[in-house]
Amino acid sequence: MFKLLIFYGLVHKLLIMKIGIIHPYQKCRGGGERICCYLARHLLEKGYDVTIFSDQDNVAYPEIFSKTKPMLKLPKIKSKFLNSSRFELYKLWIYPFLFDYSDMDVLIDTIGNSIIHSILNKKVKLMYFHFPPIRKFLNPYAKFPKNLYYYPKDIIDIFSLKFRRKNIEFVCNSEYTKSLIKNYYNLDAKIIRPPVDTDYFTPIKNPKEDFILLTGRIRRFKKFELALKYLKNERVILAGQINEIDYYNELKKKFPFVEFRTNVSDAELKELYQNCKAYIFTNWEEHFGIVPFEAMSCERKTIVPELCGASELIKDGENGFIVKKDFSNFKEKFNQMMNSDSNLGKIARKTVIDNISIDVFSKQFDNLLSEFI
Numbered sequence: 001m002f003k004l005l006i007f008y009g010l011v012h013k014l015l016i017m018k019i020g021i022i023h024p025y026q027k028c029r030g031g032g033e034r035i036c037c038y039l040a041r042h043l044l045e046k047g048y049d050v051t052i053f054s055d056q057d058n059v060a061y062p063e064i065f066s067k068t069k070p071m072l073k074l075p076k077i078k079s080k081f082l083n084s085s086r087f088e089l090y091k092l093w094i095y096p097f098l099f100d101y102s103d104m105d106v107l108i109d110t111i112g113n114s115i116i117h118s119i120l121n122k123k124v125k126l127m128y129f130h131f132p133p134i135r136k137f138l139n140p141y142a143k144f145p146k147n148l149y150y151y152p153k154d155i156i157d158i159f160s161l162k163f164r165r166k167n168i169e170f171v172c173n174s175e176y177t178k179s180l181i182k183n184y185y186n187l188d189a190k191i192i193r194p195p196v197d198t199d200y201f202t203p204i205k206n207p208k209e210d211f212i213l214l215t216g217r218i219r220r221f222k223k224f225e226l227a228l229k230y231l232k233n234e235r236v237i238l239a240g241q242i243n244e245i246d247y248y249n250e251l252k253k254k255f256p257f258v259e260f261r262t263n264v265s266d267a268e269l270k271e272l273y274q275n276c277k278a279y280i281f282t283n284w285e286e287h288f289g290i291v292p293f294e295a296m297s298c299e300r301k302t303i304v305p306e307l308c309g310a311s312e313l314i315k316d317g318e319n320g321f322i323v324k325k326d327f328s329n330f331k332e333k334f335n336q337m338m339n340s341d342s343n344l345g346k347i348a349r350k351t352v353i354d355n356i357s358i359d360v361f362s363k364q365f366d367n368l369l370s371e372f373i
Helices: 002-015 031-045 088-098 115-120 146-163 175-185 245-254 266-275 291-297 309-313 330-338 343-356 358-369
Strands: 018-022 049-053 071-073 106-109 124-129 169-172 212-215 236-239 258-261 278-280 302-305 321-323
Touching: 018 031, 031 049, 031 358, 088 115, 115 124, 115 146, 124 358, 146 175, 169 175, 175 309, 212 266, 236 266, 245 258, 266 291, 278 291, 278 330, 291 302, 291 309, 291 343, 302 309, 302 330, 309 343, 321 330, 343 358
Parallel strands: 018 049, 018 106, 049 071, 106 124, 124 169, 212 236, 212 278, 236 258, 278 302, 302 321
Antiparallel strands: none
């Protein structure tokens, strides 16, 4: 009987489809890493054998996995050079070539940086774009000679798309990103927006509401100064990891009234969302931006700029507020927000549940992957 059970277990293991998720950048807790982990958890819950191809021996969000965890596989080639700052510009482009995928049935690329690898590797069935992987988005402030690194990469990516396969799906996170993908690569991508854990980001009774909140990696691309210059009479908390120390020091000097919280945990972040008077999102170039929706899931009033991916789910004055990209009408919108009905927060949370909850995200991926798995 014991031998029969072992035999059954081996046969069952052989029959289970093996799905690999390519995301070799698990040292950073960002939106792309969160998508990777939520997708891995969903596929595990459906009974698949899931492996994440990573540059770290742990996932960025281990707390997402309460029961079974995915396998992690490191690259075949290990070198300090690959993790050096000089190599960082090319890392996500070249890294997918460094893994052994031989025992995988299907691959899903959730980092979306190496177009040429996804085209050449026939096991890749889905590639998820967070933004077009070109210099403007990967490193918009790169100067000569570093900016020269990108030109051969961009040329090879565009050339490789001439040989794209029919059995590969391209996906992105917003209408805004979809238009960029169409413009740069002439690709028609399908939209699956990043998920918000609406069971975790929940409202509380009697929030403090004594501060304005901004969050995000502290780098120039986030454009925090657009809002901060109007908030000198408010208590302001800016929470996020420092990515560019020069920009961080500039903000501290120019806006001494801002309280910076760096390296906050998810629990601390949730508490900030739940207790803030309002949440301000500043980057009108952001491809999506999950953070305003985490605040909305906590029934917080939110301001986002026009054009960005986040504004696509905002109806001005109904579930949030939209300002011009230069924030020239921020005072007007801020006053409208402060005087708006408290019911706006409940509508904001419903928007998140109906459009970008984990359940919605999982069902959309199931529909897309049904022809492959």
